[in-house]
Amino acid sequence: xxxxxxxxxxxxIAVALAFLAAAVVIGIRGRPSVVLAVVSLVLLAxxxxxxxxxxxxxxxxILIPLLIGLLLAGLDWHHPFLARYSAGLFxxxxxxxxxxxxxxEEWIELLRRNSERLHLQDVSPVxxxxxxxxxxxxxxxxxQRACRKLAGIYRWRAKSRISVxxxxxxxxxxxxxxxxxxxxxxxxxWSSRRRSQEEPSQATxxxxxxxxxxxxxxNSIFAARLIDVYGxxxxxxxxxxxxxxxxxxAPWEEALAGLAKGSAALEINARTGELTRRLLLAGLxxxxxxxxxxxxxxxxxxxxxxxxxxxxxxxxxxGILPGGFDCVFFYKNAxxxxxxxxxxxxxxxxxxxxxxxxxxxxxAYPALQNVAAEGTILAGNIPGIGDIHYQYAGYERTGDMAxxxxxxxxxxxxxxxxxRVPLNFRAPELPSILLAAEEAGFSHRTSGMPQTVGSFLxxxxxxxxxxxx
Amino acid sequence: xxxLFQLTGPNGCGKTSALRRIGESPHLMSTLLHLPQFxxxxxxxxxxxxxxxxxxxxxxKVRSLLTVPLVFAGLTVxxxxxxxxxxxxxxxxxxxxxxxxxxLSGGERQFVALFSCMLSDVDLYLLDDPVxxxxxxxxxxxxxxxxxxxxDRSNRRCAITSVRPADYAGLHMANVVRLGYSPDxxxxxxxxxxxxxxxxxxxxPWSEVLLESVTISPFxxxxxxxxxxxxxxDEIVLITGANGxxxxxxxxxxxxxERPGSGSIALLEAELKRQPPIVGKNCVYLPQQFLNLVGxxxxxxELGTTTAPRWWRQxxxxxxxxxxxHPELRVPESSLxxxxxxxxxxxxxxxxxxxxxxxxxxxxxxSGLDELHCGLLTRIFHWLAKQNYVVAVVTHRPHLYYQGGAxxxxxxELTVADQRLVPGKAAAG
Numbered sequence: 001x002x003x004x005x006x007x008x009x010x011x012x013i014a015v016a017l018a019f020l021a022a023a024v025v026i027g028i029r030g031r032p033s034v035v036l037a038v039v040s041l042v043l044l045a046x047x048x049x050x051x052x053x054x055x056x057x058x059x060x061x062i063l064i065p066l067l068i069g070l071l072l073a074g075l076d077w078h079h080p081f082l083a084r085y086s087a088g089l090f091x092x093x094x095x096x097x098x099x100x101x102x103x104x105e106e107w108i109e110l111l112r113r114n115s116e117r118l119h120l121q122d123v124s125p126v127x128x129x130x131x132x133x134x135x136x137x138x139x140x141x142x143x144q145r146a147c148r149k150l151a152g153i154y155r156w157r158a159k160s161r162i163s164v165x166x167x168x169x170x171x172x173x174x175x176x177x178x179x180x181x182x183x184x185x186x187x188x189x190w191s192s193r194r195r196s197q198e199e200p201s202q203a204t205x206x207x208x209x210x211x212x213x214x215x216x217x218x219n220s221i222f223a224a225r226l227i228d229v230y231g232x233x234x235x236x237x238x239x240x241x242x243x244x245x246x247x248x249x250a251p252w253e254e255a256l257a258g259l260a261k262g263s264a265a266l267e268i269n270a271r272t273g274e275l276t277r278r279l280l281l282a283g284l285x286x287x288x289x290x291x292x293x294x295x296x297x298x299x300x301x302x303x304x305x306x307x308x309x310x311x312x313x314x315x316x317x318x319g320i321l322p323g324g325f326d327c328v329f330f331y332k333n334a335x336x337x338x339x340x341x342x343x344x345x346x347x348x349x350x351x352x353x354x355x356x357x358x359x360x361x362x363x364a365y366p367a368l369q370n371v372a373a374e375g376t377i378l379a380g381n382i383p384g385i386g387d388i389h390y391q392y393a394g395y396e397r398t399g400d401m402a403x404x405x406x407x408x409x410x411x412x413x414x415x416x417x418x419x420r421v422p423l424n425f426r427a428p429e430l431p432s433i434l435l436a437a438e439e440a441g442f443s444h445r446t447s448g449m450p451q452t453v454g455s456f457l458x459x460x461x462x463x464x465x466x467x468x469x
Numbered sequence: 470x471x472x473l474f475q476l477t478g479p480n481g482c483g484k485t486s487a488l489r490r491i492g493e494s495p496h497l498m499s500t501l502l503h504l505p506q507f508x509x510x511x512x513x514x515x516x517x518x519x520x521x522x523x524x525x526x527x528x529x530k531v532r533s534l535l536t537v538p539l540v541f542a543g544l545t546v547x548x549x550x551x552x553x554x555x556x557x558x559x560x561x562x563x564x565x566x567x568x569x570x571x572x573l574s575g576g577e578r579q580f581v582a583l584f585s586c587m588l589s590d591v592d593l594y595l596l597d598d599p600v601x602x603x604x605x606x607x608x609x610x611x612x613x614x615x616x617x618x619x620x621d622r623s624n625r626r627c628a629i630t631s632v633r634p635a636d637y638a639g640l641h642m643a644n645v646v647r648l649g650y651s652p653d654x655x656x657x658x659x660x661x662x663x664x665x666x667x668x669x670x671x672x673x674p675w676s677e678v679l680l681e682s683v684t685i686s687p688f689x690x691x692x693x694x695x696x697x698x699x700x701x702x703d704e705i706v707l708i709t710g711a712n713g714x715x716x717x718x719x720x721x722x723x724x725x726x727e728r729p730g731s732g733s734i735a736l737l738e739a740e741l742k743r744q745p746p747i748v749g750k751n752c753v754y755l756p757q758q759f760l761n762l763v764g765x766x767x768x769x770x771e772l773g774t775t776t777a778p779r780w781w782r783q784x785x786x787x788x789x790x791x792x793x794x795h796p797e798l799r800v801p802e803s804s805l806x807x808x809x810x811x812x813x814x815x816x817x818x819x820x821x822x823x824x825x826x827x828x829x830x831x832x833x834x835x836s837g838l839d840e841l842h843c844g845l846l847t848r849i850f851h852w853l854a855k856q857n858y859v860v861a862v863v864t865h866r867p868h869l870y871y872q873g874g875a876x877x878x879x880x881x882e883l884t885v886a887d888q889r890l891v892p893g894k895a896a897a898g
């Protein structure tokens with residue numbers, strides 16, 4: 001049964017040592033995995049697959065860094081080191097298992113047997129396998145460590161010594177595992193060779209597409225802010241195109257009509273388009289500023305020149321709101337953006353505190369970006385830009401907070417812009433906003449506002465907040 | 470060409486993940502990316518050529534690295550070798566076959582990754598930015614290889630990711646998918662210029678690195694022979710040259726990592742004695758891509774934003790505020806480009822924290838970075854040069870460094886060729 005055991009002891013030792021030496025030499029110079037497979041097959045043929053204390057010891061040796069890490073991390077299972085080290089460790093084991101399928105048997109043995117007398121043949125497979133595995137991984141690890149040393153990386157770290165130590169243990173391991181994409185690719189080619197024998201089903205592909213329509217690319221922790229959408233390709237052009245639409249809702253017209261002639265308007269970030277034009281037509285002096293510093297300078301200049309009757313056209317960050325204004329227009333998305341930078345109650349209290357008596361605040365609800373809680377927000381062709389599709393997928397709501405996967409596509413002939421990002425934003429219901437306004441001291445009036453820009457928007461509610469005398 | 474597709478976008482937008490997804494399910498991705506031509510006729514097999522190169526678990530020999538995937542794909546070893554010889558011979562890359570992978574330069578590793586993919590006989594080839602680490606000459610050759618390879622294969626399709634679409638203009642790709650988003654380039658750079666102009670000056674004392682009759686011969690191969698040169702503060706020196714010419718070795722010598730075979734290298738600083746450059750002591754060195762310098766804490770914590778010197782904190786805050794970089798990013802899990810950018814920030818953070826550092830040495834900091842990240846970095850380098858740091862950069866794209874924005878320092882090119890340091894053009898700030 002076990003031919004290997006029948007050999008003289010010195011021969012067994014010689015064979016095992018020869019395997020070990022060959023594995024180490026070829027591991028450094030050649031094809032460790034091939035050697036590993038051959039050695040394992042030979043040993044399997046001799047029936048030399050037994051559980052041993054040493055095998056158990058090897059497993060412990062692999063696990064010891066994890067245990068030390070756990071102690072150093074103050075038994076905090078959520079410490080980044082532990083998660084990554086464990087992931088790295090078990091990925092390495094998985095990779096080694098794949099590379100040497102025979103070793104699976106060894107692991108099974110490890111679980112089943114635990115009281116055999118120690119023989120050299122028990123030790124040799126795991127010793128050789130581990131030696132070769134470590135050598136093959138160490139090439140990548142050595143390179144990583146050398147580079148880190150070259151960069152003098154330990155000298156400047158702002159972190160604690162323990163944290164740096166944990167990094168120095170886990171990073172090379174993690175990187176070595178991470179670079180196994182080559183193996184993934186080999187596996188993929190192997191599986192696609194099998195797959196190619198079958199005709200792919202178009203119907204399956206399309207049902208998959210539906211199921212995965214909320215797929216995001218890139219870094220998943222990179223959840224976008226609402227204001228980030230202005231960085232989307234052509235988004236500014238899209239908003240501009242919608243804003244310069246000839247349709248201008250009646251409630252906004254009425255709000256403009258109520259402005260005193262000769263007032264000064266200060267607009268930040270030039271996103272309002274048509275509203276600015278209407279303000280100019282109404283005989284107001286409009287100053288458009290870019291950035292916080294310019295806004296503050298513009299505000300000071302206007303205050304000196306006009307003294308009163310100051311109208312702010314936002315989008316602006318509520319943090320830079322100046323005092324002494326008569327009116328604020330939160331046009332398009334501006335109010336939603338503002339309450340995403342400052343909680344609605346706090347924003348409304350700030351507006352109340354900084355505004356003059358009888359000041360008025362105007363905004364539309366829901367905002368352009370929040371028209372549809374789920375599904376398509378904008379879709380259609382905009383001349384000069386292309387086919388736009390802007391939607392929320394996988395929309396979830398917890399209290400005032402909304403989570404969505406945002407899918408934004410602009411298609412123009414052979415060019416396609418595709419943004420798929422997670423988006424977290426505050427989107428409170430209108431009653432809670434009005435309640436916060438009341439608590440801040442504002443009175444409020446609402447009126448219906450039908451579609452403003454063709455097929456893109458559903459109905460909105462126009463909201464006017466008034467500060468008492 | 471109708472059968473070549475380009476996936477482009479800023480760093481961290483998910484180009485490589487999309488490429489992987491395409492490999493896994495081409496039909497699904499053709500729907501999501503609005504590329505019907507991608508899936509028709511049906512894709513049965515695909516192969517990926519990764520930007521980060523190959524893993525050496527199977528072997529360190531280039532020949533074995535290239536044959537293993539073919540064997541996985543169903544060829545015998547003999548057939549794989551024949552295909553290898555014929556295709557690499559056709560494009561004059563046969564000399565790589567017997568090299569040890571770990572001794573290859575970054576550009577040469579990319580060759581191996583590219584050929585590992587293109588040797589396979591599949592329906593769809595997926596190439597992850599195959600020229601990102603190449604000098605211009607080799608990049609042009611690679612594009613020629615790709616063009617030739619697909620010219621007579623009517624049913625083959627190829628998707629290429631790129632961080633700089635202009636690099637692939639020669640392929641005339643008809644279908645372009647732009648993934649992700651980033652802030653407006655001009656707007657951002659303009660604001661960043663304003664920030665740098667407003668930073669409090671930290672003018673260090675004058676310093677220079679002096680090379681006297683230096684010979685650099687790693688592995689017994691003379692790359693630079695008896696050359697003398699000065700690297701002064703208040704200028705950016707761009708070290709250029711072909712792949713394998715010895716640019717990185719020169720940088721190693723400047724950092725004191727590698728001793729020159731003959732001659733001497735010294736750092737001279739005002740009021741200080743002549744001293745050798747020592748990495749981590751008086752100079753900061755950034756190696757090439759493909760490594761993790763930064764740990765698993767968030768990037769904000771790793772760089773110690775709250776305790777950093779004021780000028781560096783201001784720069785970091787702006788990068789975080791404008792979403793150039795997410796402060797919660799855990800770097801080892803991010804994309805290759807983001808990781809590289811964070812590595813550069815780590816090196817700059819080292820420089821900012823240590824007043825003894827006088828020299829900044831960077832090995833291809835622009836490789837794999839998009840236009841915005843590159844623009845921001847070059848502006849920081851110019852600002853540092855103006856503060857009297859000695860700045861030397863190895864690059865294949867010197868033109869990127871001539872735009873310093875509001876604080877432009879002098880830029881000088883130095884080419885490593887034929888064992889000499891050949892002065893190139895110089896531009897005054």
